[in-house]
Amino acid sequence: MALSKKPVTGMRDILPEEMQIRDYVIGVIKETYGRFGFTSIETPCMENIANLTNKQGGDNEKLIFKVLKRGEKLNVAQAQEEEDVVDFGMRYDLTVPLVRYYSNNAAQLPSPFKALQIGNVWRADRPQRGRFRQFMQCDIDIFGEPSNLAEIELILATTTTLTKLGFRGFEIRINDRRILKAMAAYSGFPEEAYDNVFITLDKMDKIGLEGVRAELLENGFDGNIVDKYLELYQNLEKAEDGVAYLGEALSGVMEASVTEGLREIIDSVQATKEAGFETVFDPTLVRGMSYYTGTIFEIAIPEFGGSCGGGGRYDAMVGKFTGKEVPACGFSIGFERIILLLTESGFRVPDAPKRVAYLVEKGVEGQALCDVIAKAQEARIQGQQVLVARMNKNKKFQKEQLTAQGYGEFLEFYKEALKN
Secondary structure, three states, rough: OOOOOOOOOOOOOHHHHHHHHHHHHHHHHHHHHHOOOOOOOOOEEEEEHHHOOOOOOOOHHHOOEEEEEOOHHHHHHHHHHHHHOOOEEEOOHHHHHHHHHHHHHHOOOOOOEEEEEEEEEEOOOOOOOOEEEEEEEEEEEOOOOOOOOHHHHHHHHHHHHHHHHHOOOOOOOOOEHHHHHHHHHHHHOOOHHHHHHHHHHHOOOHHHHHHHHHHHHHHHHHHHEEEEEEEEHHHHHHHHHHHHHHHHOOOOOOOHHHHHHHHHHHHHHHHOOOOOOEEEEEEOOOOOOOOOOOEEEEEEEOOOOOOEEEEEEEEOOHHHOOOOOOOEEEEEOOHHHHHHHHHOOOOOOOOOOOEEEEEEEEOOOOOHHHHHHHHHHHHOOOOOOOEEEEEEOOOOHHHHHHHHHHEEEEEEEEEOOOOO
8 A cells, every 4th residue: 555645634734834823822822811710731632432422512423533442352243333343532522521521530620610721623524624624622611600700701711812813803692592492482392393493593694584484394393383483583683682682572481590691791791801802692693512501602703704613501511420510611712713814814923033044054063063053052042043954055945945934034154264
């Protein structure tokens, strides 16, 4: 079998110029989130397959890279079911591993616990612009805080980070799963049909109100129920305050605290935010993960034309590991999409150290070479980034390559003093 120079489909090599941007962005993320009290943690890239297939991850559970048992444990000939040959899986997000981590280590962690996790995840997805099979996620989560303070802190920390990276004019769209369920209940949909209804509702921005109506009817739902459901959305378009309207309209099927809490989050973020973004109530926001139990939110950056991150509250997930529910809420930045936008815009890392290339002619050896290296060491101590390299025959092309990498000054060292 011939060797291949290309990486596996959906995975990629990252060149130095992009890597510099990635390292810078990670530095901004860690520094900013650290100021909000989030602590860095790490979890393994693989999890027990039972953890990844517990019907919490929505469609992502269909995209797991599964790992075969090893050695004597792998007996393909006698296997009758998948679980006979598979025991691990590559993590498809950071939330499931984090919940397992918290469940295993809660006694050693503070309460509330504010976690920051940056790491690669893997999905057997169809690659496209901004979507890969291996990609980095960046999550912040708060465990043990039942109040809206968790949502407010998560949104402010995330938006502060995006603002520091130069993003402006974006939106934080916010909704609540309890509102979605109350609207479905008010209209008369059976509870077992909610997920199917929400899948259709999630297409509202693409197919419009009439498209949603047509698909719901096509799926066999009663026309009167569908009309009552979509009438809520038509009235929302006319309402001056959508949150207040739904609080009143759904009073018979939903507690007032739901819309009151949502209003508190929106108002608090708007009152204390840094300039550059808006917090918008979006009653069509669904979020795909079935583990969300309350508030949900999403980042919409106009330059990308889609979601660049999101999250929400998932109070019931820890209980699946421990039998005891713990309030939990998280927000994930779309790290790869942000890097894509920065790279395409020609972003340059600010305050980068001065880059100087020392080009040393072949034949400069012994004490003369030591003198060059000593000079480079002194410059490095002074804060410069110094590359010491042998001079190529085609020095002009070599300098062009180094200039493209950010080197703005060149010092040349020859074996004959006259050339110096």
